Amino acid sequence: MNITKQTRDKQCHTVEFNTFTFSGGEEHVRLTDIATDDITSITIQTNLTSSAAIMQLFMAVDAAKRLYGDKPDYHLVIPYFPYARQDRVCVEGEALAAKVMADLINNMGFTTVTIWDAHSDVTPALIDRVRNLPQTHIIEHAPKLSEAITTGAVTLVAPDAGAAKKTINVAKHFNAAVPPVQAEKVRDVATGAILSTSVNGDISGKDVLIVDDICDGGRTFIELAKVLKHQGASTISLYVTHGIFSKGLDVFEDLIETIYTTDSFNCTERFTQSTATTKLVVINV
Known part of the structure; x- marks a missing residue:
């Protein structure tokens, strides 16, 4: 967590703080x-x-408002919005977790709330005074990657129907010389297992870049990379705004050469000592 204050002369200063966790699990700031x-x-x-x-x-x-009062504007920047993937009730008896989290944030009374690349349109609709930075804004902070998209050095691939809109927006924003390719996957709704993956386009001999917002364990991208390799892709890279990588980076070995992501899940700290051959490029936003 980073806290800064701005004064009337437009100077920004870091606010020092300390934290610890009580033995009962309560957080103290x-x-x-x-x-x-x-x-x-x-x-x-x-x-x-x-x-x-x-x-x-x-x-x-709460500590800040007790110290500084309600007069200053309070701004929140949370790159990854927690519970964003639980943005609908799929089974009776479940909570609408994204709304629960949004209500908690809204109750804090922030002047603005900035998030990065919301998982769906549901999350921004739930948050008061929200600013959602799109993928395009983040990719702009990676000049070489932006240029590769514009010139057609890489072909964009949407891994499933859910990522299609975002991938098309990236292609349009950077005036991609090569149109994006759509992939499809079929899941077992009972187990979540991916039953099949298909690619609707010619990627033979091309360097491809899979584009999505979140990578958790990576199964979607691993199965897609296998199909892309089988169909003749020269190199395979992956862009995800939020890299959870719960299975580590080794699972992408010999399939995905480079992964571009942000530090919204502390990748710089978590994978500094990684020996995986897959290269991790953290984009500073």
């Missing part, structure tokens, strides 16, 4: 700053990748 009357805004940026991080955020907001 204390800001070690001195309140002054020239503070115009407070910005908190944090990766909400655990329940502890979520509670630390709520404690930090």
Whole structure:
């Protein structure tokens, strides 16, 4: 978590704080700053990748408002919005988890809430005063990748129907010289297993870039990469805004050469010592 304050002279200063977890599991946050009357805004940026991080955020907001009062604007930047994938009730008796999380955030009364590449249109619709940075904005921070898309050095591949809209938007934004290719997958709804994957286009001899928003264990991309290789793709790369990589990077060995992602799941820290041959490129936004 990073907390900054801006003063009337437009100067930004880091707000120091300390945290610890009580033996009962409760989170504690204390800001070690001195309140002054020239503070115009407070910005908190944090990766909400655990329940502890979520509670630390709520404690930090309460601590800040007790220290600085309600006069400053309060801005929140959370690259990955937690529970975004649970944006519908699939089975009776389930919670609409994305709304539960949005209600908690909204109750904090932020002036603005910035998220990166929302999983679907549902999440931004649930959050008050939200700013959703699209994939295109993030990819712009990777000039070489942007150029490869524009010139047609890579062919974009949408891994499934859900990623089609985002992939088409990337192609249009960068005026891609080569139209994107659509892939399809069939899942077993009972087990979640991928039964088959198909690619609707000619990728023989091409360098391809799979585009999506989230990679968890990576099964979708692994199965797709196998098909792309079988159909003659020269190289396979992957762009995902949010790299959870719960199975590590080794699962992509000999299939995906390079993965582009952000640090929304602390990839820089988690994979510094990785010996995987798949290259991880973290885009700084």
